[in-house]
Amino acid sequence: MKFKINPRLVPICIYYFFLCFGNSILWPYFTLQMRSIGLTLSDAALVGGLAPVFAFIATPLFGYIGDKIGYKIILIVTILLTIGTSASMNFLPVYREHSPKVALNEQTFNLSSDQPIEKTDIIWFGYISGNEKNCETDISVFLLTEVICDDKTFAVEFSFQESDQPNIYEAQCTEMNSTSCKYFLNGLQLNNSLQICDATFNDFDAKFQQGSHSLTLWAYFALRTLLMIAMNACYNISDASSATIAKREHSSFSVMMFFGNIGNLLAPFIIGPVLDNVNLNSKVFDCLSGLEITAQDFKLPFSISNGILLVMALFTFGCVDVTVEKPVRKLSFREEFSWLANPAVIAFYLFMFEFGFSQGAGDTYYFVYAQEELKASATLLGYMQEAAQATGIIMLPFANFLIKRLGAVNMICTSILCLCGELVLVGMTTSTPPWQFIGYKALDGFFPLLWCSVIVYSGKIAPAALTATAISLCSCIIWIAGKGVGTLLAGYLIEKFSLSLMFIIIGSSGMVSCIIYWIFYHLFLKKYEMNHQVNEKEKGVVNNDYEDDNYGDISYKYNTRL
Numbered sequence: 001m002k003f004k005i006n007p008r009l010v011p012i013c014i015y016y017f018f019l020c021f022g023n024s025i026l027w028p029y030f031t032l033q034m035r036s037i038g039l040t041l042s043d044a045a046l047v048g049g050l051a052p053v054f055a056f057i058a059t060p061l062f063g064y065i066g067d068k069i070g071y072k073i074i075l076i077v078t079i080l081l082t083i084g085t086s087a088s089m090n091f092l093p094v095y096r097e098h099s100p101k102v103a104l105n106e107q108t109f110n111l112s113s114d115q116p117i118e119k120t121d122i123i124w125f126g127y128i129s130g131n132e133k134n135c136e137t138d139i140s141v142f143l144l145t146e147v148i149c150d151d152k153t154f155a156v157e158f159s160f161q162e163s164d165q166p167n168i169y170e171a172q173c174t175e176m177n178s179t180s181c182k183y184f185l186n187g188l189q190l191n192n193s194l195q196i197c198d199a200t201f202n203d204f205d206a207k208f209q210q211g212s213h214s215l216t217l218w219a220y221f222a223l224r225t226l227l228m229i230a231m232n233a234c235y236n237i238s239d240a241s242s243a244t245i246a247k248r249e250h251s252s253f254s255v256m257m258f259f260g261n262i263g264n265l266l267a268p269f270i271i272g273p274v275l276d277n278v279n280l281n282s283k284v285f286d287c288l289s290g291l292e293i294t295a296q297d298f299k300l301p302f303s304i305s306n307g308i309l310l311v312m313a314l315f316t317f318g319c320v321d322v323t324v325e326k327p328v329r330k331l332s333f334r335e336e337f338s339w340l341a342n343p344a345v346i347a348f349y350l351f352m353f354e355f356g357f358s359q360g361a362g363d364t365y366y367f368v369y370a371q372e373e374l375k376a377s378a379t380l381l382g383y384m385q386e387a388a389q390a391t392g393i394i395m396l397p398f399a400n401f402l403i404k405r406l407g408a409v410n411m412i413c414t415s416i417l418c419l420c421g422e423l424v425l426v427g428m429t430t431s432t433p434p435w436q437f438i439g440y441k442a443l444d445g446f447f448p449l450l451w452c453s454v455i456v457y458s459g460k461i462a463p464a465a466l467t468a469t470a471i472s473l474c475s476c477i478i479w480i481a482g483k484g485v486g487t488l489l490a491g492y493l494i495e496k497f498s499l500s501l502m503f504i505i506i507g508s509s510g511m512v513s514c515i516i517y518w519i520f521y522h523l524f525l526k527k528y529e530m531n532h533q534v535n536e537k538e539k540g541v542v543n544n545d546y547e548d549d550n551y552g553d554i555s556y557k558y559n560t561r562l
Contacts, residue, residue: 006249006251008245008249009245009246009249009251009255009256011315011319011320011321012241012242012245012256012320012322013255013256013259014259014315014319015238015312015315015316015319015320016238016242016256016257016259016260016263017259017260017262017263018263018308018309018311018312018315019234019235019238019260019263019309019312020259020260020261020262020263020264020267021263021264021266021267021308022263022305022306022308022309022312023082023231023235023305023309024263024264024267024268024385025267025270025271025301025302025304025305025308026082026086026231026301026302026305027231027363028367028381028385029271029275029298029301029367030224031044031363031364031365031367031368032296032298032367032368032371033089033296033298033302034047034220035296035368035372036295036296036297036298037092037093037094037095037216037220037295038094038095038096038097038211038213038216039095039213039216039217039220041365041368041491041494042491042495043217044364044365044368044487044491045364045487045488045490045491045492045494046217046221046488046491047217047220047221047224048360048364048483048484048487048488048491049484049485049487049488049491050221050484051221051224051225051228051484052228052480052481052483052484052485053484054225054229055225055228055229055232055476055480056476056480056481058229058233060469060472060473060476062074062078062229062233062236062237062472063233063236063237063240063469063471063472063473064466064469064472066237066240067240067466067469070322071237071240071241071244071322072316072317072320072322074233074237075234075237075238075241075313075316075320076313076316076317078230078231078233078234078237079230079234079309079310079312079313079316080313081226081227081229081230082227082230082231082234082309083306083309083310083313085223085224085226085227085230086227086302086305086306087302087303087306088223089220089223089224089227089298089302090298090299090302090303092216092219092220092223093211093212093215093216093219094210094211094216094295095209095210095211095212095213095215095216095217096209096210096211097207097208097209097210097213098127098128098176098207098208098209098210098286098288099198099199099200099206099207100125100126100127100198100199100200100201100206100207101125101126101127101196101197101198101199101288101289102122102124102125102144102147102196102197102198102199103122103123103124103125103194103195103196103197104117104121104122104123104147104149104194104195104196104197105121105122105123105194105195106193106194106195107193108120108121109121109195111149111150111152111195116154116156117147117154117156119158122158122185123184123185123194124169124182124183124184124185125142125144125182125183125185125199126169126180126181126182126183126288127181127206127207127208127288128173128176128178128179128180128181128208128287128288129178129179129180129181129206129208130178130179130208134170134179135168135170135179135181136181136204137168139160139161139162139164139166139183140159140160140161140162141203141204142159142160142183142201142204143157143158143159143201143202143203143204144156144157144158144159144160144199144200144201144202145157145200145201145202146199146200147197147198147199147200148197148198148199148200149195149197149198150197151373160183160185164185165185166183166184166185167183167184167185168181168182168183168184169181169182169183169184170182171287173285173287173288175284175285175287176208176210176284176286176287178208178287180287180288182288196289196291228480232472232475232476232479232480233472235475236471236472236475236476237472239253239451239455239471239475240471240472241320241322242256242257243455243459243471244322245322247459252399252400252452253452253455253456254396254397254399254400254448254452257396257399257448257451257452258393258396258397258448261389261392261393261396261448262389262393264385264388264389264392265386265389265390265392265393267385268381268382268383268384268385268386268389269382269386270304271301271304271378271382272377272378272379272380272381272382272383272385273378273379273382274300274301274304275296275297275298275301275378276377276378276379278297278300279294279296279297280297280299280300281294281295281296281297282294296378339461339462339463342461342528342529343525343528344461344521344525344526344528344529345461347517347520347521347525348409348457348461348525349473349474349477351513351514351517352454352474352477352478352482353477353478353481353482353485354482354509354510354513355416355420355478355482355510355513355514356477356478356479356480356481356482356483356484356485356486357482357483357485357486357489357490357506357509357510358419358420358423358486358506358507358510359478359479359482359483359486360482360483360484360485360486360487360488360489360490361423361486361487361489361490361502361503361506362422362423363483364487364490365490365494365499365502365503366426367381368499369426369499369500369503370384370434370437373499373500374429374430374431374432374433374434374437375432375433376433376434376437377433380433380434380435380437380438383438384437384438384440384441385441386438387438387439387441387442387444388441388442388444388445388447389444389445390442390445391442391443391444391445391446392444392445392447392448394445395445395446395448395449396448396449396452399448399449399452399453400452402449403449403452403453403456408453408454408456408457408460409453409457409518409521409526410518411449411450411452411453412450412453412454412457413514413515413517413518413521414446414449415446415447415449415450415453416450416510416511416514417511417514417515418443418446419443419444419446419447419450419510420506420507420508420510420511420514421443421507421511422440422441422443422444422507423503423504423506423507423510424503424504424507424508424511425440425507426440426500426503426507427499427500427501427502427503427504427505427507428500428504429500430500454471454474455471458470458471458474460529461529486506489506490502490506493505493506
């Protein structure tokens with residue numbers, strides 16, 4: 001294996017490193033940041049499902065405009081839009097919903113056991129009321145129907161009467177501008193070790209709200225939609241620029257992606273410890289539970305990311321040189337997009353759409369499941385990311401060889417089988433904390449192989465002058481349309497079953513559809529492929545590194561050029 005440095009590739013490799021480094025600080029934590037401002041997993045499903053509807057047209061449009069006017073200006077615009085929207089997310093109005101509480105005596109009730117809750121286990125119950133309201137004095141209006149402790153829900157039916165000798169304790173909560181109402185039963189005010197759980201009362205609305213849920217949700221939705229458009233367009237144009245430069249320099253797209261994965265690898269080393277140890281939010285005293293609550297803070301990580309991206313925008317303007325490839329003759333709009341009517345292209349994009357389901361489920365709920373249900377720390381989440389990026393870095397030097405040796409479609413299917421299998425393994429895990437997730441995340445190392453193969457296949461089925469359009473369309477189908485539907489579907493499955501079972505269902509269906517497409521491709525679709533690289537060879541616009549069909553004629557002298 002020969003290694004040769006090509007100085008003309010250095011700027012785009014530096015660019016790709018900082019692009020992935022800056023964005024890796026942002027994207028894994030979007031759902032957790034959303035939770036920190038008071039939104040729910042149902043809200044996450046709604047945002048993840050609806051935002052792609054508005055982003056669906058804009059993302060490939062950026063790619064088409066980039067093919068026409070040049071990539072550099074689109075890169076700078078999308079980077080600046082990413083900075084503006086992600087920075088604004090830290091200044092959204094916070095919404096908090098305070099549920100009624102029940103304090104259980106841990107001397108008589110053990111949460112780790114399967115014993116039911118008895119009425120005698122209750123030390124007190126209570127709720128937070130607005131300052132203009134007094135505490136309810138008629139204890140008979142309270143019918144306790146549900147108690148939620150951690151991830152366990154207990155169905156109960158406890159009513160209360162004067163015979164329970166309630167002792168009503170009312171206190172002003174100045175920080176929350178509200179009143180705390182506690183009802184101690186049997187006249188007790190014990191200092192026992194308590195298990196404080198959420199409660200639901202029948203026909204009594206005891207929830208106290210701070211802020212406006214609608215304002216927070218829709219403001220967040222607007223910013224996430226703009227951010228989705230910006231980040232997808234930025235990555236798509238970056239991929240097209242890298243592919244164009246790689247073709248011009250007779251190199252491989254996997255070289256740029258190698259440096260991008262190094263950027264992805266470094267980000268968690270910084271962000272995991274920062275999230276665990278640095279919190280700029282003020283503590284809020286919950287006068288009902290008596291606990292100090294501090295929401296997780298994402299201002300510093302997002303600010304670090306924004307600073308990196310700003311420097312990268314300036315670097316792009318001054319140092320990145322990419323020329324859009326022009327067709328030999330001017331094509332009509334219909335001629336430009338006639339390649340989309342090919343059965344092989346249609347089937348490929350439908351397959352990518354279904355693969356997007358797993359991306360929606362994984363990107364939205366993976367870290368939530370690890371942190372909220374399996375008690376993973378932010379540092380452990382960082383280790384998981386490190387495992388993913390480390391395996392990607394190890395695999396990327398062999399990407400070009402594997403694609404040539406096995407073929408782009410075979411590598412795509414192999415990679416998707418591994419990525420969907422990872423979701424199945426995640427759903428089967430119940431241990432806390434989930435240290436085995438580090439091993440599962442190593443399967444993410446197949447993603448760089450997948451995307452390198454997609455870039456190669458997109459360059460094969462689409463005209464050379466529409467590289468960014470083809471890549472943008474594929475990305476849009478996966479991470480906007482497919483991911484949006486997958487997020488909504490995952491939210492429904494969580495409501496119907498559970499987070500863990502959702503991962504198993506989504507992952508299994510992805511593996512089955514992959515096998516079906518793989519068989520169908522070799523039996524039928526391959527005959528309908530129109531290789532635009534071969535068709536354009538006489539026009540001098542083909543890169544031989546992208547040809548992957550003549551496996552028997554491959555020279556095994558593998559050159560890696562930088």
